[in-house]
Structure formats: C-alpha cells, structure tokens
Amino acid sequence: MLGSRAWNAATAIAAFAGFISFTSLAAMPVNAEEAEWHHASALNGTPKYGPDASHFDYVNPDAPKEGTVRLASRGGFDTFNFILTKGNPAPGIQNIYESLMEPSLDEEDISAAYGVLAEAVRFPDDYSWVEYRLNPKAKWHDGEPVTAEDVIWSFEKAIELNPQRKFYFQNVVEKEIVGDGVVRFTFDTVGNRELPKIMGQLDILPKHWWEGTNDKGEKRDISKGTLEPPLGSGQYRIKDFSPNRNVIYERVDDYWGKDLPIRVGTGNFDELRYVLFLDDAVQFEAFKGDQYDYHLERSSSQWAKRYDFPAIEDGRVVKEIFLDKSSGVMQGFFLNLRRDKFKNPDVRRALNYAYDFETTNEIVSANLLKRINSYFAGTDLASSGLPEGKELEILEEVRDQVPPEVFTEEFKNPVGGNPRNVRANLREAVKLFNKAGFEFKDRKMIDPATGEQLSIEFLYRDKASERTLLPYAKNLESIGIKPVLRLVDTSQFINRIRSRDFDATTLAIGQSLSPGNEQREYWGTEAADNPSSANYMGIKNPAIDHLIDKVIFAEDRDTLVAATRALDRVLLWNHYLVPQFYTGETRTARWNRFAHPENMPEFSTGFPSIWWYDQDLAEKTGAAR
Known part of the structure; x- marks a missing residue:
C-alpha cells in the first residue's frame, strides 16, 4: 500500500x-x-x-x-x-x-x-x-x-x-x-x-x-x-x-x-x-555557506569525506543519523526489457556479474553501503533462504511459470571485492553471454542479431553518479561491451524515462511495510505499456501478476508477508535489473537552530512537521542569512 x-x-x-x-x-x-x-x-x-x-x-x-x-x-x-x-x-x-x-x-x-x-x-x-x-x-x-x-x-x-x-x-x-x-x-x-x-x-x-x-x-x-x-x-x-x-x-x-x-x-x-x-555539488556548497538549513545526505562518499568544514567543527552544524524503519527499497540499474538486447534473462544476469559492488563500496563509499538483495530491502518482507510454509504454498501455484532456482537456491548477488573474485565473476558473465548466443570475438561482445558490438547506454542526470558508473563501465569494457555514459539535464532525464527512451538507468522504487495495489503499477503487465506508470522496465509476466494479486487480496498479515516474499523471490530470479545498494538509515545535517521532540517517531524523522525553531540555539549559531 x-x-x-x-x-x-x-x-x-x-x-x-x-x-x-x-x-x-x-x-x-x-x-x-x-x-x-x-x-x-x-x-x-x-x-x-x-x-x-x-x-x-x-x-x-x-x-x-x-x-x-x-x-x-x-x-x-x-x-x-x-x-x-x-x-x-x-x-x-x-x-x-x-x-x-x-x-x-x-x-x-x-x-x-x-x-x-x-x-x-x-x-x-x-x-x-x-x-x-x-x-x-x-x-x-x-x-x-x-x-x-x-x-x-x-x-x-x-x-x-x-x-x-x-x-x-x-x-x-x-x-x-x-x-x-x-x-x-x-x-x-x-x-x-x-x-x-x-x-x-x-x-x-x-x-x-x-x-x-x-x-x-x-x-x-x-x-x-x-x-x-x-x-x-x-x-x-x-x-x-x-x-x-x-x-x-x-x-x-x-x-x-x-x-x-x-x-x-x-x-x-x-x-x-x-x-x-540544479547541481548537487553547488547545493552542498550552498548548505556549507548557510544558504539553507537542513540537508538530507544521500551520498555515502560525501558523508564520509566532506563534512570537515568549520561549522561542523564548532557545532553550528549538527550531523544526526536516524534509523530507517519505515520502508524498503529496490535501487539498481533498471534494464529496459523493451530493448531486444535485454530480453534474455542470461544477459541480464551476466550484467550483475560484471558489477563489483564491494570494491566500489570500499573505495567510493567508505563501506557505508549495504548491497541490495531484495525488492523490499531493509524490511521483514524481504525473501531469504529457501521458500517454506505459506510462502512455498503460494509459489507452488506458479511453479511452471517461474525459474526453477526459485525453489532450489537462495538468491545471492555475485561477490567481488578483490581481483580474484572479479576475474571469476567476469568469466561467468562471458559464459552467460555465450549461453545467450553472443560471441566474444576480437575483445568485443558481438550481438548475433546485428553482428555488431553490444552497446549499453547508461542514462543519468547527476554527475556524482559517475562514481558508481565508471568502475562498472570499465568492467563491461573488459568483456567486450561498449558502455555509453549519457549525462542529461533533469527535464531531459524525466522525458526520456517517461517515453521509455533508455537502455539502462539508475532508479529506485520505495516500498511501504504494507504493500498492495501499487505493486501492479511497479511490476504488473497492464502497467508495462503505460508511460505514466512506474513499471519502468516493462515487465510482462503472468506469474508476477498472479503473485501481485496474492499480495493485494491477502486476508491477514502472515499471508501478506508470505505473498510479498514470494513476489520478491520471483522478481529477483528473473534478473530484471542489477541491484545496487541502500543504507538502512537517514543521514542528516542541519544548522543548529532547531529542536525535535525527545520521543521521536519510529518510522520518520518528522522534519519539518514536528520540529520547531529554537531561539536559544539560533542565538548561539547565528541568524540565518
């Protein structure tokens, strides 16, 4: 919901x-x-x-x-x-x-x-x-x-x-x-x-x-x-x-x-x-210069490395972390299934093997991120282990329509982090491309349908995204894929996503703790051809439609959780995207002019709704300019 x-x-x-x-x-x-x-x-x-x-x-x-x-x-x-x-x-x-x-x-x-x-x-x-x-x-x-x-x-x-x-x-x-x-x-x-x-x-x-x-x-x-x-x-x-x-x-x-x-x-x-x-870098400099009061930090790299300015050191700016218990998320490289190049699940799975999250997390994000392994990451709705009990009963209804691994293997992302693991993962990626009919020839991954090198355009609107994109692009190049990094302004980005004019792009779908009818818009067949829907990837899968209905018509919480985990598992094993990362917490910084209740709500920072202006703190910090 x-x-x-x-x-x-x-x-x-x-x-x-x-x-x-x-x-x-x-x-x-x-x-x-x-x-x-x-x-x-x-x-x-x-x-x-x-x-x-x-x-x-x-x-x-x-x-x-x-x-x-x-x-x-x-x-x-x-x-x-x-x-x-x-x-x-x-x-x-x-x-x-x-x-x-x-x-x-x-x-x-x-x-x-x-x-x-x-x-x-x-x-x-x-x-x-x-x-x-x-x-x-x-x-x-x-x-x-x-x-x-x-x-x-x-x-x-x-x-x-x-x-x-x-x-x-x-x-x-x-x-x-x-x-x-x-x-x-x-x-x-x-x-x-x-x-x-x-x-x-x-x-x-x-x-x-x-x-x-x-x-x-x-x-x-x-x-x-x-x-x-x-x-x-x-x-x-x-x-x-x-x-x-x-x-x-x-x-x-x-x-x-x-x-x-x-x-x-x-x-x-x-x-x-x-x-x-219009730009994240300019915005953060404006915050440091006291041009606005409250900054929600989404970059782990920036959180780890760039909060060393004078206002932090003398206490005029306060950093505070709130645990995020209110929602789950799936963030990843969303693949446009409307493109022929992504229709084969082996191709999509191979792209996950080429993504070295662990090294990027260490070098860029100071190991502050967690790898996403669920479409409901960070919640008890996430699937784990092998299906059993009510979840297994629900999955049995679509056994003939889902990948067999749903019943036999726990979904796990490939693990990089060192040259040995990365080489092994890239070899596995090449095997999967070969299985899908591609040929690795003269250091190029040749698309059998066109006879040309496989090319993937990554659409993005924030230059900071290149911290994640560039290492990924380097790995793709090493197995013969031509990555094209396309930086566009916000309006172009929105229009291209709406018109489904993209190969791959980083997007995130937030999830509540009570999923329901919105799942049809995210993953349902009927939403796939609707340019205003959130089914950005264009998923059309009757098994997923069936599982969405099981979520929507769940009669109690136990059934809702079981149905959601079943849906999660089938989405994962279809490899519709390359999962990225999440934090599990909300990182904030603010000019120290505000106060919040001692008994903060469990599922939100409540800012600015339940906060207030504190005259005493403002006098010490200085009036806003």
Missing part, C-alpha cells in the same frame, strides 16, 4: 473528532445502514490512537510557533498544478493541500490512517465500497467549506488528467454523494482489503476555485499548468515565489484544524522556504 501522499514528503498527521474505536473487521455488517463509522482504520489490528487521544505521542504539544526553515530542492519548477504528469510542480506544493485520511509516524501497522478532511470512514466486511464523512469544520483558505462535491470532482479530475492515478484507482466503478457530506466509492471487486484505504489518500482540491476566474477575469483550467498560487485547505499557503528559484509557504493563522488533537505540535514554523538548485 502506498502511504498517504506516497510520492511526496507526507506530514502524516491526522485528525480526530470523537469517534468510536475501531473494532474487528470480521464483525462488520455488509449493509450500509448497519456499517459502523470509525475515526480510523487499519489493515492489521487496531489503530494505536483512539478517539480520546489528545495528540500523537511523538509531538511536543507545547512547541513554539515561530521562525523560518529553509529547505533545498533539486531542479526547477514551472507549475503549481501537481496532478498533471507534465511539467515540474513546485517543491512543497502539497503543504497547502490535505487528503481524506493520513497515517501516523509511529505505528508498526503503517497502514493505520486517521481522518483529516474526512472525520470518519466505514465499509462492509466484503470491502465492496467505502464511505467517508467529511469533517463539517473543514474549510478552504478563503473560508468556503470543503464539500462532498469537492471530493467527487477531485477524484474525477485525478483519473481524467493523470494516467497514474487512473491506474491506481482503476477498481472504482461508481462515486456518489449519499448523504450530507458523505461520499461513497464502489468497487468492481470484493475482498480487496486495501481499496477502502487507498481512497483515503485522495488529495482534495477546491472545485469552486478551479472552475472560477483569476484576477484578470480569465477562466482557470486544471488541465493546464499554472503559476497562479492555488487555493488550499492545509496548514500552509503560498506567500511568495520566483519560478525555478524559490517558493515560500506561510503558516495559516486561521487554519481550520489547528486546534484538533491530531494537529497539536505540528506545523510549527511561520515559514517554509524552498530554495532550488
């Missing part, structure tokens, strides 16, 4: 309004007239926070409301309309919007969600529909109420204008207003426990604003990009901006939900300022 605001930095805060506790789903009646309303919902068990909670455990309810935090973002922006697939939305734009429900940051069942614009939810025990009842206090920043019409209109526009959302919400066959402030979504299937949940992730937009006119009398059009600051309902609104340079959000003093227990201790900054950069 995708988390609320799945492709953005969700604040994951929710709202209560005095509803009854969530009870056993199995006991819920089917009839709408009998189904009970609940303040929250969860796929597995009972939500942690009941209707009487005063605030989430991980916030400081007395946090001061003041100050500014400056954040950095890569690339530019040319629109505030985030629902379109074209254009580059402004960073932080979803600070102004809210969804029907959102999760907390400290529950093992991360699928638990609490009402925001919707004060309550109900659905029958066959999950054939879901109803949301809007909070009557919810209003837009212009004072107009948030209505059921807004919800229906937002859904219609999302699936009309965004193929990704249309695919994600494809099971909805009817949407209707069934009461005062009550919206129902009816599904084309039963037994899908996740469908009522994912409808709560819908971002709600103001119909009356988008169908109105701007200050020039021109009619607005949500099907087009716009730089007119839009109307929202959230804790922040746009104060000022400069396209491709910065955007400033200000806290809404009369925000409708600021006194709700769920919002206490959040939204503590008067302003959120996003500063944009």
